[in-house]
Amino acid sequence: MxxxxxxxxxxxxxxxxxxxxxxxxxxxxxxxxxxxxxxxxxxxxxxxxxxxxxxxxxxxxxxxxxxxxxxxxxxxxxxxxxxxxxxxxxxxxKPVADNIEDNFDLADTARDPEAETVLKGEGRRIDRCMEELDSDRAVAVRSAYVEGLSYQELADRFNVPLNTMRTWLRRSLLKLRECLDR
Amino acid sequence: MSRPEQSEGDRSRDELLAGEYVLGVLSQADRARVEARLRQDKTFARIVARWQENLADFNGDYMDETPPDAVFSRIEARLFGPQPGQQKSVAQELAAAGSWWNSLLLWRSLTFASLALLVTYVSLQSGWIGAREPATPLVAQMSSTTGNINLLAQYDAGSGQLKVTPVASKPNEPRSLELWLVPDSTSLPISLGVLPEAGDGSVEIPAALRAKVREGVTFAVSLEPFGGSPTGQATGPVIAAGQAAAQK
The missing domain is CATH 1.10.1740.10 (RNA polymerase sigma factor, region 2, helix turn helix motif)
Structure with a gap:
């Protein structure tokens, strides 16, 4: 930096x-x-x-x-x-397909306070958690962030079907979250 | 809390959506929907902020790249008009206008301006044109970047009193806190004076400035040498800033 x-x-x-x-x-x-x-x-x-x-x-x-x-x-x-x-x-x-389902509700104002306290936890550094992902998935996550690639562009680059790429990234995000909160 | 399973499901869906948004994989329309929700849902905004913080470690992948010199001039032209960095004084402007001393138009304008000032002054003093002033009290909560001071500014248009109350401040240091009014994104800040160290923090706004205090203006506080800024512009770090909105 x-x-x-x-x-x-x-x-x-x-x-x-x-x-x-x-x-x-x-x-x-x-x-x-x-x-x-x-x-x-x-x-x-x-x-x-x-x-x-x-x-x-x-x-x-x-x-x-x-x-x-x-x-x-x-x-x-x-x-x-x-x-x-x-x-x-x-x-x-270069438009890409929408992804969020139509019933996506805007403000969910009535949230329970317990969820809020969980959120206050300090995040850990991501590097160690990235190591827990399969290496190609880790590369996909990183290129999505650094280059702003869409799901389709990532699918083309990694030569996998669009839905596979979507599953890769979503599972990776949940794994990362779980690891960062651990 | 009554439906823990559902709330758990919503949370992981929100986690996923926030993560996808921060990664940048969403479509333009989906990004706009996420941003609309960010503005209304504080908990969701916090989930997004946490992903931003976590994934910011990847920012190290961006290697410095110097932009061409022309870009900054274009930015200044966009923000400040065609003559970047040159703020002409009234005298320079008049001098540039040529034989201004003999200009009939100038004297007419000056007379008109003085009259307008007088009318404004009288109306502010007497509350004659009271309708132009905000009907509800304005309030701005100013929070510091470091979190060790918070100030609450409350403006009463009726009395012209701006009350600034330090909510939690550090022990006294031999420095002064100066309050600034930033009318809009193109104006320079106007000093409202040094915050009093005792009492309820009341600052009397000069009558001429009262018309500028309205919804949308920014109040800010900077740390200055004891007694206030020696230059008339903020010299120290800004420790708090906030926009004024009508008090609900």
Whole structure:
């Protein structure tokens, strides 16, 4: 990570929330190589990645005041904005089949408090849990995240049917969750 | 809690969906549905945040790649208009306008502006145009990035009083907490002064600024040298920020 210390980045994001242009410039200097790499890796086209990076920093400028309220690490917060934007661009450019069943209910507000306390547990590092997966599945999980690949693209790359890939990733996610919570 | 099996099933379905969303494998429409739910369902938002935290270890796979210089100028142009980094003062703007001193238009505008200021001042003092002010009290809960201070800001448009109460703060340090108002995403922050260390934290908003205090503005607090920022802009880290919304 070339992103400087969390405290530095958090302070810069805080000053960006106060519309400090110099802070935006410093934040750009510190974070743009990493965030450009994210856009480029997902979009695989320099000109698209430049456009995406521009949008990402416009979003950072407008959303910086929400950062103070979030609990994620500042570098992680920036990378998430870049990944989400790039994946949205990619999916708009090359649509993939929907996946969530139609009866997917929106807000499930009446949740029991017990479930909430379970959620507070600190996650463990993922590396050890990745080792528990079959190696090709671990590679699939990692490429999905890093390159923003769809189920279809992953199925093509690993030369397995679409449904097999879906099962691979879903089982892997549940295994990872189980391992991370252990 | 009454139906533990179902709630267990829902939870693993949510875990899966959140994981798929963070991995990025979902379609555009499904991503939009997940994001809509994120905004309404705090528990689900926490499940997503935890996956984000867990999978962030993969961020190390992104090797730095320097973008072309032109990109930052484009960002500045998008955010601040065509002349990035150059904020002209009123005097520079007038000078650029040429023989401004003799301009009839200028004097007319100035007279009109003074009149408008006077009208605004009178109406704010007397509550004459009271309808423009928010009817419900505004409240912003400001939380710090480090979690060791929380402040609650409550604005009473009627009296022009902004009450800022530290909810849990560190023991006193020889530094000052300065309160800022950020009217919108294109304006510079305006200092509302240093937070008082005793009492109920009341800050009187100058009459001229009261019209700017409304829903959607951001309040923020920065850590400054004792007595407040020497430059008029925040110099220290912002320790808390929050948007004002109508109190429910």
């Amino acid at each position: 070339s992103l400087g210390t969390d405290t530095d980045i958090a302070a810069l994001i805080g000053r960006v929330a106060l519309r400090d242009r110099a802070a935006l410039s410093s934040l750009y200097a510190a974070a743009s190589p990493k965030l450009f790499a994210v856009c480029l890796r997902i979009l695989k086209d320099r000109s698209d990645a430049e456009d995406a990076l521009q949008e990402v920093f416009v979003k950072i400028w407008h959303r910086a005041d929400q950062f103070a309220l979030s609990t994620t690490s500042p570098a992680g917060w920036l990378v998430t904005i870049a990944r989400n934007h790039s994946i949205d661009v990619l999916r708009a450019r």
